[in-house]
Amino acid sequence: MRYGLTFLALSAALAALAVLAGGAALVLLWPAMSFGLVGAAYLARRPALLGKRPDGTQAAWALVLLGPYFLLTWATWRAERALGRADCANEVVPGLWVGRRPLGDELPAGVRLVVDMTAEFPAAAAVRRHPGYLCVPTLDGTGPEVERLRELIERLRGVDGVYLHCASGRGRSATLAIALLLERGLAADVDEVEAQLRQRRPGIQLNAAQRELLRRARARPGA
Structure with a gap:
């Protein structure tokens, strides 16, 4: 529940900023949509909404719709890998x-x-x-x-x-x-x-x- 609400709140904030600022800021609607879909996946407890296939690949539609979320998780993983001691x-x-x-x-x-x-x-x-x-x-x-x-x-x-x-x-x-x-x-x-x-x-x-x-x-x- 906490993860889902957090992503939905982030989605709403980005969407509001995009609409209020207009112009080039409308590009923020992409990450807003991405985080909104991830929030919905958490609230519904449906990992399939992230597009992971049985063979371990990610579906093309998921890479497009959830691109900003995947970039965030990838950057976080890379940073933890580089800086962590585990x-x-x-x-x-x-x-x-x-x-x-x-x-x-x-x-x-x-x-x-x-x-x-x-x-x-x-x-x-x-x-x-x-x-x-x-x-x-x-x-x-x-x-x-x-x-x-x-x-x-x-x-x-x-x-x-x-x-x-x-x-x-x-x-x-x-x-x-x-x-x-x-x-x-x-x-x-x-x-x-x-x-x-x-x-x-x-x-x-x-x-x-x-x-x-x-x-x-x-x-x-x-x-």
């Missing part, structure tokens, strides 16, 4: 890595399955070509729907050599990693697993919505 990925338990969006040469040796949880970035070409590439578009600050999360847990059960990533490797990918480790019985609750993961990858921090998702995923269907 590793690209960390092996949180043997055979399970949590990390940021990787380039092709950044996948650790031994990775058999790459789970891409970004909705706002296309996967690097070399990553898309990985035989174990799996695209699970997820909006920043959220997680997959409960049933989709359960399906992922089942699919990843017993798989060794898994790289889970979102944009920065702190929220979405950590949510899935915690769900997997809880399923394996390696800890009693979310707080314990999160603390364990943070020792391996400092900066991991789940929000309230992601914690609630994990609670619902662990509950019996219909409970």
Whole structure:
């Protein structure tokens, strides 16, 4: 909700500025539309509105309509990559890595399955070509729907050599990693697993919505 309202407020401010200033300022209607669509995607919880395809590419229509938003997220990611001190990925338990969006040469040796949880970035070409590439578009600050999360847990059960990533490797990918480790019985609750993961990858921090998702995923269907 907070992400959606923030983008809608930014959209409204840019649209108002464009209309009031007129002339060349009308170009601001493009980012206004872009941020408005992103806000709607968040409020509706529909990552598909960002145009991420199952093969990890971004649809052409999304690149046009959401261009300003994609430029903003790309610049933010590049700046964090250049200035941040975090590793690209960390092996949180043997055979399970949590990390940021990787380039092709950044996948650790031994990775058999790459789970891409970004909705706002296309996967690097070399990553898309990985035989174990799996695209699970997820909006920043959220997680997959409960049933989709359960399906992922089942699919990843017993798989060794898994790289889970979102944009920065702190929220979405950590949510899935915690769900997997809880399923394996390696800890009693979310707080314990999160603390364990943070020792391996400092900066991991789940929000309230992601914690609630994990609670619902662990509950019996219909409970």
